[in-house]
Amino acid sequence: xxxxxxLLFRPLASAAVRPATQHILRPAAxxxxxxxxxxxxxxxxxxxxxxxxxxxxxxxxxxxxxxxxATTTTTPAPLxxxxxxxxxxxxxxxxxxxxxxxxxxxxxxxxxxxxxxPFRLKGVTPGQTLRLTHASVLGSRDYTLKGAPYLDERLFxxxxxxxxxxxxxxRVKEKTKRRQRKIKKVKSKHVYTVLRIKEVxxxxxxxxxxxxQVDAL
Amino acid sequence: MSYFxxxxxxxxxxxxxxxxxxxxxxxxxxxxQTVYHRVSPDVAGKIMxxxxxxxxxxxxxxxSRAEIHKRRQPPCGFVVEA
Numbered sequence: 001x002x003x004x005x006x007l008l009f010r011p012l013a014s015a016a017v018r019p020a021t022q023h024i025l026r027p028a029a030x031x032x033x034x035x036x037x038x039x040x041x042x043x044x045x046x047x048x049x050x051x052x053x054x055x056x057x058x059x060x061x062x063x064x065x066x067x068x069x070a071t072t073t074t075t076p077a078p079l080x081x082x083x084x085x086x087x088x089x090x091x092x093x094x095x096x097x098x099x100x101x102x103x104x105x106x107x108x109x110x111x112x113x114x115x116x117x118p119f120r121l122k123g124v125t126p127g128q129t130l131r132l133t134h135a136s137v138l139g140s141r142d143y144t145l146k147g148a149p150y151l152d153e154r155l156f157x158x159x160x161x162x163x164x165x166x167x168x169x170x171r172v173k174e175k176t177k178r179r180q181r182k183i184k185k186v187k188s189k190h191v192y193t194v195l196r197i198k199e200v201x202x203x204x205x206x207x208x209x210x211x212x213q214v215d216a217l
Numbered sequence: 218m219s220y221f222x223x224x225x226x227x228x229x230x231x232x233x234x235x236x237x238x239x240x241x242x243x244x245x246x247x248x249x250q251t252v253y254h255r256v257s258p259d260v261a262g263k264i265m266x267x268x269x270x271x272x273x274x275x276x277x278x279x280x281s282r283a284e285i286h287k288r289r290q291p292p293c294g295f296v297v298e299a
Contacts, residue, residue: 124297128299129299134294
């Protein structure tokens, strides 16, 4: 039996890495006047990498691409030609997993998983449906799509339901010192939010009639 | 109207009392904290006293603590739909 071919998509160039501009500048000769270094810094403003055009599915010249940044205001950059070529292969597979990020904590999940978060998720109540917006890896048995640092939102859809807010058993920490009879007891009983992943959908919106592969609970 | 953006890169633990005093006067309590001070000779002198511990750059605008916190906070990662 042939081993599964693991084709890794080329990671999209990260535009989120900020150049290390922190260094000691010599103060200007007269404080308060315009600084030579400030003028230099203004010329070195970071480039805004995003473009609005979406790459068509037909082969064109390969372009270097940039990623979607973490801020939601910027428009996502176009995907590379290689990514678009391999996306239908990822969609054709039956099962998918996704690494979602909640407050930057990663969770690798599939449809039907019950996730107990290691904290209480604020602003949600049991019964609500959440749409997860940040994911870094979307994969199947033979293919992996990696974002840098996050994936384009158009490529996936992931919904989860808030099942419950459950508490751990009460634990008591005894604080004392040697040869000291006094014992201080500190109680802890943290609350954790439980989510159930309802669906993991891989999408290909760059094709005629956007194609989806739905893994639902 | 320009500011020094000062970030504490090396901790003050184990440093001299003088250096820790300078860090306290700059308002730097923990590592990777960022503060803004108006460009002036006295602030420049303080930076020179702790120049091995900090990274400095010059900015037009000072960020408030709330703005720094908002910028550093990671994205929440979900949207409540129903």
